[in-house]
Amino acid sequence: MDTKDLLKKVRKIEIKTRGLSNQIFSGEYQSAFKGRGMAFSEVREYQMGDEIRTIDWNVTARFNHPYVKVFDEEREMTVMLLVDVSGSKNFGTQTQQKQELATEVCAVLAFSAIQNNDKVGVLFFSDKVEKFIPPKKGRSHILMIIRELIDFKPQNRGTNVAEALRYFTSAINKRCTSFLISDFMSNSFENELKIANRKHDLIALRLYDLHEEEFPNLGLIPVRDEETGEYEWVNTGDKRVRQAYKVAALERNGKLEDLFKRSGVDFTKIGTHQSYIKPLMTLFKKREARR
Numbered sequence: 001m002d003t004k005d006l007l008k009k010v011r012k013i014e015i016k017t018r019g020l021s022n023q024i025f026s027g028e029y030q031s032a033f034k035g036r037g038m039a040f041s042e043v044r045e046y047q048m049g050d051e052i053r054t055i056d057w058n059v060t061a062r063f064n065h066p067y068v069k070v071f072d073e074e075r076e077m078t079v080m081l082l083v084d085v086s087g088s089k090n091f092g093t094q095t096q097q098k099q100e101l102a103t104e105v106c107a108v109l110a111f112s113a114i115q116n117n118d119k120v121g122v123l124f125f126s127d128k129v130e131k132f133i134p135p136k137k138g139r140s141h142i143l144m145i146i147r148e149l150i151d152f153k154p155q156n157r158g159t160n161v162a163e164a165l166r167y168f169t170s171a172i173n174k175r176c177t178s179f180l181i182s183d184f185m186s187n188s189f190e191n192e193l194k195i196a197n198r199k200h201d202l203i204a205l206r207l208y209d210l211h212e213e214e215f216p217n218l219g220l221i222p223v224r225d226e227e228t229g230e231y232e233w234v235n236t237g238d239k240r241v242r243q244a245y246k247v248a249a250l251e252r253n254g255k256l257e258d259l260f261k262r263s264g265v266d267f268t269k270i271g272t273h274q275s276y277i278k279p280l281m282t283l284f285k286k287r288e289a290r291r
Contacts, residue, residue, distance in 0.1 A: 010146050017107035029112040032284035033177050043067045078135045079113040079120045081106050082164055084182035086126040087157035096272050098207045102181050103149040105276050110142045127158030129167045162189035165196045177201045193263045204260050204267035213249040215242045
């Protein structure tokens with residue numbers, strides 16, 4: 001892609017995702033990831049309309065009258081995007097490839113973050129850490145990230161989520177909010193996931209394509225593994241083959257969801273056939289309700 005085309009694509013994504021971020025996600029992001037102020041400041045008497053959960057019950061009991069805690073303004077936060085750039089990012093049989101979906105999701109999250117005065121950094125990974133962009137603020141920084149998401153050429157094609165999490169845990173010392181964006185077709189990473197989530201607030205976004213989970217009936221077809229480059233002939237006309245493929249995908253996805261639940265990691269899935277707005281909003285609202 002030449003520079004002119006690249007810049008045009010960056011601008012198009014900026015217009016779309018910045019608009020969505022302004023209209024839809026910014027307030028939800030604030031509620032879901034930043035919550036109330038970070039530092040306790042003082043107590044004052046309860047006033048009509050104050051949140052019940054801000055009541056200081058010790059002071060209330062002492063004075064026999066309700067008092068609430070007052071918090072200082074929210075400190076800035078760091079948001080890290082851990083993005084899978086392995087070979088399977090090029091897969092997509094519906095309205096877009098997983099790479100295009102990942103780019104827009106990252107852009108929306110990044111614009112929501114900078115509107116809330118947060119820093120944003122990115123870690124690209126395959127079966128190794130391909131590139132680390134340290135967290136910074138500002139529109140020009142976000143546009144550079146979007147440019148990289150569109151045009152980045154990884155050296156390797158495999159996927160190693162554990163390696164990405166290990167690097168992330170050691171590279172970012174201060175607690176941050178992090179989005180792990182992948183199809184998670186990787187060897188085991190449970191231990192690294194738990195360690196990373198203890199240190200940081202980790203959210204998993206699983207990107208998938210419908211035909212990774214269910215074969216259509218297309219007869220005998222060559223299927224290429226994007227990560228190894230190997231071809232295998234599959235008889236999709238055979239109902240038993242299609243059923244076995246579906247069962248294996250359901251089992252794999254079930255194990256993955258169990259892993260996230262066991263590790264205390266919030267997660268959602270986003271398909272290449274759908275808009276990412278609803279899954280993200282549902283995730284944000286679920287987190288907001290827990291606060």
